[in-house]
Amino acid sequence: MTMTEYEAVIGLETHIQLNTQTKIFCSCKADSWNDAPNSNICPVCCGLPGVLPVLNKAAVEKGVLLATAMHGQIRPLSFFDRKNYFYPDLPKGYQISQFDQSLSSGGYLDLPVPASASPDGQAYVRRVSITKLHLEEDAGKTKNAGGQRFVDFNRCGVPLVEMVTGPDLRTADEAAQYLTRLRQLLRWLGISEADMERGNLRCDANVSIRRKGETHLNPKTEIKNVNSIENVRAAIEHEIERQIREVEAGNRIFAWTLEWDEDAAVLRKMRSKETEADYRYFREPDLLPIRLDDAWKTAILAGFPELPLERRARFIREYGLPEYDAEILTAERKLSDYFEAAVRAYGGDPKRVSNWLMNDILRMLNDRGLTADQIKLAPAWLAELLKLIDSGTINISTGKSLLQKVEESGLSPAALVEKEGLAKVSDDTAIRAVAQEVLAENPKEVEAFKGGKDTLMGWFVGQVMRKMRGKADPNIARQMLEELLK
Amino acid sequence: MELSDLSAHELALYLRQRRISAVEILESCLKRIEAVDGRPGRLDGGPLTVEDEQKVHSFITLTPERARAQAEAVDRKIAAGEDPGPLAGVPFTVKDIFCVEGTPSTAASRILANFTAPYTATPVARMEAAGAVMLGKVNLDEFTYGSSNESSAFQPSPRNPWKLDRVPGGSSGGSTASVAAGEAPLSIGTDTAGSIRQPAAFCGVVGMKPTYGRVSRYGLIAFASSLDCPGPVARNVTDAALMMNTIAGADPHDSTAANVPVPDYLAALEQGIKGLRIGLSPDYFRITYPNLQNGTFETQPLPAEIEASVRRAADLLAAMGAEIVEGVPMPNTRFGIPAYFVISRVEAASNLHRFDGVKYGYRTPEPMNDLRAMYRQSRGQGFGAQPKLRILMGMYVSAAQYSEQYYNRALRVRTLIRQDFDRAFDPQGPYRLNALLTPTTPTTAFKMAALYGDSVLMQYADQLTVPANHAGVPGVSLPAGLDGEGLPIGIQLLGPDYREDVLLRIGRAYEEATETDPWRRVRPQALL
Numbered sequence A: 001m002t003m004t005e006y007e008a009v010i011g012l013e014t015h016i017q018l019n020t021q022t023k024i025f026c027s028c029k030a031d032s033w034n035d036a037p038n039s040n041i042c043p044v045c046c047g048l049p050g051v052l053p054v055l056n057k058a059a060v061e062k063g064v065l066l067a068t069a070m071h072g073q074i075r076p077l078s079f080f081d082r083k084n085y086f087y088p089d090l091p092k093g094y095q096i097s098q099f100d101q102s103l104s105s106g107g108y109l110d111l112p113v114p115a116s117a118s119p120d121g122q123a124y125v126r127r128v129s130i131t132k133l134h135l136e137e138d139a140g141k142t143k144n145a146g147g148q149r150f151v152d153f154n155r156c157g158v159p160l161v162e163m164v165t166g167p168d169l170r171t172a173d174e175a176a177q178y179l180t181r182l183r184q185l186l187r188w189l190g191i192s193e194a195d196m197e198r199g200n201l202r203c204d205a206n207v208s209i210r211r212k213g214e215t216h217l218n219p220k221t222e223i224k225n226v227n228s229i230e231n232v233r234a235a236i237e238h239e240i241e242r243q244i245r246e247v248e249a250g251n252r253i254f255a256w257t258l259e260w261d262e263d264a265a266v267l268r269k270m271r272s273k274e275t276e277a278d279y280r281y282f283r284e285p286d287l288l289p290i291r292l293d294d295a296w297k298t299a300i301l302a303g304f305p306e307l308p309l310e311r312r313a314r315f316i317r318e319y320g321l322p323e324y325d326a327e328i329l330t331a332e333r334k335l336s337d338y339f340e341a342a343v344r345a346y347g348g349d350p351k352r353v354s355n356w357l358m359n360d361i362l363r364m365l366n367d368r369g370l371t372a373d374q375i376k377l378a379p380a381w382l383a384e385l386l387k388l389i390d391s392g393t394i395n396i397s398t399g400k401s402l403l404q405k406v407e408e409s410g411l412s413p414a415a416l417v418e419k420e421g422l423a424k425v426s427d428d429t430a431i432r433a434v435a436q437e438v439l440a441e442n443p444k445e446v447e448a449f450k451g452g453k454d455t456l457m458g459w460f461v462g463q464v465m466r467k468m469r470g471k472a473d474p475n476i477a478r479q480m481l482e483e484l485l486k
Numbered sequence B: 001m002e003l004s005d006l007s008a009h010e011l012a013l014y015l016r017q018r019r020i021s022a023v024e025i026l027e028s029c030l031k032r033i034e035a036v037d038g039r040p041g042r043l044d045g046g047p048l049t050v051e052d053e054q055k056v057h058s059f060i061t062l063t064p065e066r067a068r069a070q071a072e073a074v075d076r077k078i079a080a081g082e083d084p085g086p087l088a089g090v091p092f093t094v095k096d097i098f099c100v101e102g103t104p105s106t107a108a109s110r111i112l113a114n115f116t117a118p119y120t121a122t123p124v125a126r127m128e129a130a131g132a133v134m135l136g137k138v139n140l141d142e143f144t145y146g147s148s149n150e151s152s153a154f155q156p157s158p159r160n161p162w163k164l165d166r167v168p169g170g171s172s173g174g175s176t177a178s179v180a181a182g183e184a185p186l187s188i189g190t191d192t193a194g195s196i197r198q199p200a201a202f203c204g205v206v207g208m209k210p211t212y213g214r215v216s217r218y219g220l221i222a223f224a225s226s227l228d229c230p231g232p233v234a235r236n237v238t239d240a241a242l243m244m245n246t247i248a249g250a251d252p253h254d255s256t257a258a259n260v261p262v263p264d265y266l267a268a269l270e271q272g273i274k275g276l277r278i279g280l281s282p283d284y285f286r287i288t289y290p291n292l293q294n295g296t297f298e299t300q301p302l303p304a305e306i307e308a309s310v311r312r313a314a315d316l317l318a319a320m321g322a323e324i325v326e327g328v329p330m331p332n333t334r335f336g337i338p339a340y341f342v343i344s345r346v347e348a349a350s351n352l353h354r355f356d357g358v359k360y361g362y363r364t365p366e367p368m369n370d371l372r373a374m375y376r377q378s379r380g381q382g383f384g385a386q387p388k389l390r391i392l393m394g395m396y397v398s399a400a401q402y403s404e405q406y407y408n409r410a411l412r413v414r415t416l417i418r419q420d421f422d423r424a425f426d427p428q429g430p431y432r433l434n435a436l437l438t439p440t441t442p443t444t445a446f447k448m449a450a451l452y453g454d455s456v457l458m459q460y461a462d463q464l465t466v467p468a469n470h471a472g473v474p475g476v477s478l479p480a481g482l483d484g485e486g487l488p489i490g491i492q493l494l495g496p497d498y499r500e501d502v503l504l505r506i507g508r509a510y511e512e513a514t515e516t517d518p519w520r521r522v523r524p525q526a527l528l
């Protein structure tokens, strides 16, 4: 038996922190990143006696956006339930969650798996079903220090969507691709910061293996505590290999819970869960059902965006972009919006816009730590700049340097060209005079050129351009130099 | 007559007329408390003395300094010509199941004995905003789990002012005892299965369970969240209406508090009852309970005195122009208690999870290395018998393998009980009732220690009150005379959702009709 005779069966359970201003059931600030422990808390999220939850509608709205993007069926009436268990980070002794009638049912993601992540080097699409999508409240955090146990309730009540896939993924790469696409989608929709390192997006992976061709599910292990997409991939990879080794050795797979030790890159068996198996779900009597009537739903979905994978496909189809370009340009929603706006304003070859974006604008964004909607160089100005080049008013190098100037001055490219006199000089006599100057100043090079060192022509052109601060038309300069050196 | 014996609306009026001051009212009530209340309930209260048996013991925590500051503030406002609020200067007590900022909020349990609330419950905040003066926190059954107040961890537990060897009822027994004894004209109680109406009947005062959601639950330490209703305890209907005006209404802190306009409950009070249809149901003139040996239901008629007081009330109301409708079937009444046993305990067990020794309240003093052991010890030592019984049963019937046969079935029964009321009150239906007139309780106040411990029988004492909690409809208990032993009898009016105004109107008419009854002049034993 070899590895290729097995396939892995993987399901992912994700917890997604929604980026609402306030928590799901009280008015405390939801984001406590870098805040002191227990600084964003109130009687409600600390579960003091007598308090009641009041639903933050923004959490429902963000949940609906995600469910819609995942092709889920939104329930017009859904309910909150209590999930009862004891843990110090759960101040009420129950978590307000949704059980049998959650916000949305079903759904799927058609996951494109690129050739680079495919076992046989062929790109393909994997349909990943969604078996659970519900709203709930996050719990707090505990830590041990100096022989004592500390609890931080800041995270209590941060709105979460729990979203669980069917056992549809077959490789660790697919799992990583799924998380990458999910993260992209969450940011695209603006509903979560989706930063795994900060715990905005958390993932547990259920892993089992079976012989290829089999359809039943074998006992699975659950991998927890993985805080990056790469680590999820690595942990699943390790676990698949371990399970194959066990089965090959004639051992059984037990339904363990495993923890990924990032530093050692190994999986460790976790202490058995300190919670009860039976959560005794029942309807949360302190909250009314969520009634998503048509008016509310319509308001939530007004302006629902084209999704990244759809837009990626359309960029390829409509603008004739290579897959590589389309992928990069749709990695982030604002960048893709920028691209389209620039293409429309430009009216010329979309690939040209793409090149400028991928080479120059992206670098500018990265250097300045900005998003595409934050730069002064608006799409219309990029288009204007490209047109200035196309019409021969400026040359490409002037164009490139204009990018920075526009960004720094806030003036349009045309205005800058006017103001700084950057328009190309195509006056033959002016260029001829400078060319003569260059040749007169560099007799050794002239000698060498005449001796057959043709490559020096480029150097002469460069000298002319430099003297004219880039304004000369390089074609004319070359023409002049060739005449003078004859 | 002392100020402490005046009603809330009289006190409020005299205060506005500057005939009396808020501080004078307060002094009168504190004097009364000093005279009749005896020592307050406390943990490990020790054996009862002969003197203890002659006192009412309404209070767990008396807050005279806080009260004095509030009363002085009211007097200052009046002196400055400002509006001091509709309940200005009127003292009230608060069942110690409500959080009040800066005061111990104990739920009459060891597990919360050291808990001081950092915020104030909405109904209490509204009373104070209306100028009412809180005297302190009064006793109850531990976490409201009981009908006699004897389960309080704070002993001595309250005694019935009418006969001091009797229980005041419960769980709002401290509330009704304090009002009956003239310690305060008003109190805030809670009603989960009759916990306002039953002690009101036992103590000869008016107690109203409003429609579920009419009064905010924010700050009420939850028993059964889908059944709990805060409500007023008063010595007459007008005072109950006055208090409803203050505490009713939507609350941004409680999404189950209904966004339904609040009428002026005083405005319609004197309009009479001509043409109102008031029903009598045979299902409320008997108690049905299961025979635990053979599983059949057995029926007991009510004591004749109790049935007679309801019949007499019907006659009086008919004479005032109401139409009495006999024979209204309420067939699911008898399932009210079993369904309540299941639903309330599932919710109670869950609501009690938060008392785990981690954040507040009691934690075992023994050092614990293991988290589970810390939970077990803290909860084992902190909870009394009644919470433990409810946790055990609640955990049992909500377990995955039993919840269908118990919890989900109980929810279906609840729907059936609601349908009984829907049919009776349906304006297009066969009965078209404005209210149902029933006894409040199957007995008058029982002797201390007579029933305590027999949890099942004590719970069946709630059979006539619990259907309104299942259905969410409003109900009010009115004093309706004394039995042969001189103990108060209560009659109950139940009405459609949000028609507290109609119930209060009928109650006021009944008060007028019985104004000259001799029993209305009788004073409780504690005041003799």
Ligand SMILES: [Zn+2]
Pocket: A023, A026, A027, A028, A040, A041, A042, A043, A044, A045, A046, A157
């Ligand atoms: Zn909070």
